[in-house]
Amino acid sequence: MSVPYETAAYEPAESPESPEEHLARLLGRALNSFELPDEAIRPLDCALAQDSSLHSAHHSAGLHRETYRHTWLLADGSAVTLWELVHNTVPGSDPQHEVYVDEEELRAATARLPLPPDAPDFELPVLVTLAPVPAPRHVYAPDDSADHARRLLRRAENPDRPDGETAQALSTAFAHQITQAFGRPGRAGRQGLAFSLYEHAFLLRDGRELSLWEVEHTATPDGRHMCEVYPSEVAARDAMERRAARQR
Incomplete structure (x- = not known):
C-alpha cells in the first residue's frame, strides 16, 4: 500500500x-x-x-x-x-x-526488498500522445502587494537591481506570493556564511505575472546581512555564485 x-x-x-x-x-x-x-x-x-x-x-x-x-x-x-x-x-x-x-x-x-516496486515498468502504445502537464501556477494572496514590492526594491543593495520600469509595473500589483526557491538557508565557506534565495511573484491588475528574485546573504566583509534583488532566477543564482567564490 x-x-x-x-x-x-x-x-x-x-x-x-x-x-x-x-x-x-x-x-x-x-x-x-x-x-x-x-x-x-x-x-x-x-x-x-x-x-x-x-x-x-x-x-x-x-x-x-x-x-x-x-x-x-x-x-x-x-x-x-x-x-x-x-x-x-x-x-x-x-x-x-x-x-x-x-x-x-x-x-x-x-x-530486493519484500515489497512492491515503486513503479512497475510498462510501455505506452505508440499511437498514444501525452499532453504536456502545465506548470503549477502561483497561489496569490491580496496583501498590499504594491507596497511589498516597493519595500523589497528599497532594501536591495545591488546596483543592478530591477529598474524604474519594473517598479512602475509593480505599482499595479494587487496580490503576491513569496516562496523559498531552494532548500533552507545554509552555511558555506567560513563559519556563519549564509545564503537564501526567494521568489517574490506578483499578480498585476492587467493579468500579467512578474517575479523578483531576492538573495539574502552574509557574504559581506563584516558579515552583516545583505539583500540583493534580481529580475530573474538565473541572475540571482549567478550573484550567489560570485559571492560564494569571493569567500573561498
Missing part, C-alpha cells in the same frame, strides 16, 4: 543544521556509506543549501520502505542528488538506511 508522508516529520523545516552537517548525518546513519565514491561526495563539502523530500513510501504487513531525495545546491549553480532508502527487514525491527548516488541504484536496491 502506498501512503503519503509529510517530509517535515523526517527533516524539520526549522533545522539549524548546515548542508555539511546534514550530509554528515546522512552518511553517518547509512550502512553503505563506505561504498559511495569520493568524487560524488567531495563537492558537497562546499554546498550553499540543501533540500530533502520524500520520493516514495510503501507499508505492508508491518514492513515499510521509504525513499528520500536529498539535493545540494553547489556554488557553481549545479545540483547534486543522493538517494536514501529506509526500510526494516522484519516487522517491528529498527529501520535501516542506505544511500545511493543515482536513481537506478536506488531502484535496484528496492527491488
